[in-house]
Amino acid sequence: MTTPTIITAKLAELEQLCEKYPSKIPVEECAAFLGMAPASLRASVEHGNCPFGLGWLKKNSMNRAFFVPTLTFYLWALPYSIPNW
Numbered sequence: 001m002t003t004p005t006i007i008t009a010k011l012a013e014l015e016q017l018c019e020k021y022p023s024k025i026p027v028e029e030c031a032a033f034l035g036m037a038p039a040s041l042r043a044s045v046e047h048g049n050c051p052f053g054l055g056w057l058k059k060n061s062m063n064r065a066f067f068v069p070t071l072t073f074y075l076w077a078l079p080y081s082i083p084n085w
Contacts, residue, residue, distance in 0.1 A: 018074050025068040027053075033077075042066055052076040 017025060017033055030053075031041040045053035045066055054067040 014074065014077055018070050021070055023070055025070050025073055027066050027068060030068045030073060 013033060017029060021029065027041055028038045031038040034041065041050065041053070042055070042064070044050040045055040046064065052068060052073045054069070056065055057063075058065050
């Protein structure tokens with residue numbers, strides 16, 4: 001069985017994303033990879049439904065901060081990118 005082209009392309013895209021952002025992936029880039037709006041990803045992080053992202057309320061501010069560690073995202077995304085044989 002050969003790996004579908006779309007899976008190979010998505011794995012290459014994941015690799016490029018990790019090479020471009022080795023420590024922290026911007027929310028906008030991460031959301032684009034997942035095919036969702038950045039606001040939706042932020043809402044998922046904020047509500048505790050995102051296993052790879054961190055979010056917090058900035059000190060002395062009403063603004064929230066979001067952080068997507070590259071390694072954590074990679075380890076989360078990789079199993080979903082490989083078909084189950």
